[in-house]
Amino acid sequence: MAVLEVKNIGKHFDSTRVLDDVSFDLEEGNALAIIGSSGSGKTTLLRCLNFLEKPDHGSITVRGETLFDADHPVKGQERDLRTKRLHFGMVFQAFHLFPQYTALENVTLAEKLLAKEQPDFKQKKKQIFEEIEAHGKALLEQMGLAERMDHYPHQLSGGQQQRVAIARALALKPDILCFDEPTSALDPELTGEVLKVIRGLAKQRTTMIIVTHEMAFARDVADRIIFMDEGVIVEQGDPRQVIDHPKEERTRQFLTKY
Amino acid sequence: MFFSVTQALLDGLLTTFQIFIFTLLFSLPLGLILAFGEMSRWKLLRGLIQTLVWIIRGTPLMLQLIIIFYGPGLWLGQNIWSGSEAGRITATVVAFSINYACYFSVIFRGGIEGVPVGQREAGEVLGMTKSQIFFKVTLLQMVKRVVPPMSNEIITLVKDTSLARIIAAYELTFAGYSFMKSNGLTWPLFYTGVFYLLFVGILTLLFNYIERKLDYFR
Numbered sequence: 001m002a003v004l005e006v007k008n009i010g011k012h013f014d015s016t017r018v019l020d021d022v023s024f025d026l027e028e029g030n031a032l033a034i035i036g037s038s039g040s041g042k043t044t045l046l047r048c049l050n051f052l053e054k055p056d057h058g059s060i061t062v063r064g065e066t067l068f069d070a071d072h073p074v075k076g077q078e079r080d081l082r083t084k085r086l087h088f089g090m091v092f093q094a095f096h097l098f099p100q101y102t103a104l105e106n107v108t109l110a111e112k113l114l115a116k117e118q119p120d121f122k123q124k125k126k127q128i129f130e131e132i133e134a135h136g137k138a139l140l141e142q143m144g145l146a147e148r149m150d151h152y153p154h155q156l157s158g159g160q161q162q163r164v165a166i167a168r169a170l171a172l173k174p175d176i177l178c179f180d181e182p183t184s185a186l187d188p189e190l191t192g193e194v195l196k197v198i199r200g201l202a203k204q205r206t207t208m209i210i211v212t213h214e215m216a217f218a219r220d221v222a223d224r225i226i227f228m229d230e231g232v233i234v235e236q237g238d239p240r241q242v243i244d245h246p247k248e249e250r251t252r253q254f255l256t257k258y
Numbered sequence: 259m260f261f262s263v264t265q266a267l268l269d270g271l272l273t274t275f276q277i278f279i280f281t282l283l284f285s286l287p288l289g290l291i292l293a294f295g296e297m298s299r300w301k302l303l304r305g306l307i308q309t310l311v312w313i314i315r316g317t318p319l320m321l322q323l324i325i326i327f328y329g330p331g332l333w334l335g336q337n338i339w340s341g342s343e344a345g346r347i348t349a350t351v352v353a354f355s356i357n358y359a360c361y362f363s364v365i366f367r368g369g370i371e372g373v374p375v376g377q378r379e380a381g382e383v384l385g386m387t388k389s390q391i392f393f394k395v396t397l398l399q400m401v402k403r404v405v406p407p408m409s410n411e412i413i414t415l416v417k418d419t420s421l422a423r424i425i426a427a428y429e430l431t432f433a434g435y436s437f438m439k440s441n442g443l444t445w446p447l448f449y450t451g452v453f454y455l456l457f458v459g460i461l462t463l464l465f466n467y468i469e470r471k472l473d474y475f476r
Contacts, residue, residue, distance in 0.1 A: 051382075100474075
């Protein structure tokens with residue numbers, strides 16, 4: 001069964017149609033790449049999945065649980081919305097690390113705040129925090145940042161900052177990890193280290209959606225690929241198939257630019 | 259003579275200090291409330307606050323002080339402030355608090371809006387509540403942004419307290435001036451200046467300290 005089922009998502013900003021009837025499934029352990037020119041709706045789609053935007057139409061289902069259905073809106077309590085959000089992790093183009101916290105604190109902050117809501121938090125506070133710190137350290141080590149844990153974001157390079165952001169998103173163990181053009185804000189010589197980390201996650205069968213302009217990377221890493229244009233999915237399928245032998249004229253035209 | 263001048267200036271300084279402290283105490287929270295009001299979804303509330311800020315920033319503080327001190331007496335037929343020194347200080351604090359809250363609100367709004375939206379969104383996707391995002395993520399970044407402009411305003415406030423002389427509150431400048439009027443002495447005026455310089459000097463050190471404390475992040 002698919003981890004994620006997205007059905008008929010539509011979204012308008014004022015009179016501009018940004019997403020129209022977008023549907024796709026994502027299997028557990030698969031990586032999905034979304035490509036397309038700027039303004040094609042890729043980022044808005046990710047923002048809808050992370051509840052940063054509210055779709056006008058359609059539904060989002062994770063592991064059989066419908067998190068959002070435009071036809072059956074629920075008056076959401078803040079608590080419910082937060083629980084739903086935690087199915088997804090988000091890595092932003094511009095990192096958005098919290099500048100006043102160290103790399104490790106960035107990774108552990110949300111987990112510590114969530115732990116405070118556990119009923120036995122007061123008795124086990126020390127133990128819980130130690131576990132969270134150990135988990136955060138392990139994640140940063142996995143990102144190759146063992147030496148940088150106590151650095152503040154402004155003391156890190158863009159590539160290091162983005163790797164901290166990936167660790168931060170992984171800390172809450174999301175079902176699906178979303179990347180919004182994770183290397184677009186980086187200098188060319190720094191994209192490699194971030195792509196390598198994402199490649200590593202794909203090897204571990206992390207379920208991911210990656211919006212990217214790195215065609216070679218998408219072709220290599222993704223199990224499936226979606227090409228979007230003007231808010232609709234034009235073509236989807238096996239990445240090699242779509243990138244090397246696109247069926248649609250629009251896909252072909254887009255790919256000639258790379 | 260030096261001793262009695264010092265004595266009088268210290269008396270004046272106490273009044274100046276009271277006006278300063280109480281104005282800060284009331285105008286800081288009031289300014290934050292106005293800042294939130296100006297960012298509110300309700301157009302009417304936004305409009306009301308914008309009009310208030312326009313009027314208060316658009317007219318002299320001295321004029322506002324005169325209206326607030328003498329107005330009620332003339333309209334109601336009785337002076338709500340009482341003629342005592344305490345009454346004059348209270349009226350001054352009221353006028354100053356309204357005035358400074360308006361200036362602070364603009365600074366606070368700049369500080370809040372200056373924190374990138376991405377910070378809030380990053381908190382949201384990590385499942386934080388609105389209050390957790392405010393207190394754990396945006397507040398300190400906002401404080402860092404508002405310290406330099408706030409230090410300007412607060413230093414201006416120290417010197418604006420001298421306007422209270424217009425309603426005969428016995429503050430520092432009034433105290434120094436009285437020796438010129440009665441004894442023809444000018445040196446107490448310079449001596450008065452030294453009091454202000456020390457006051458502002460201490461504040462400057464304090465603000466520098468706060469800025470240094472917040473210097474560890476960008």
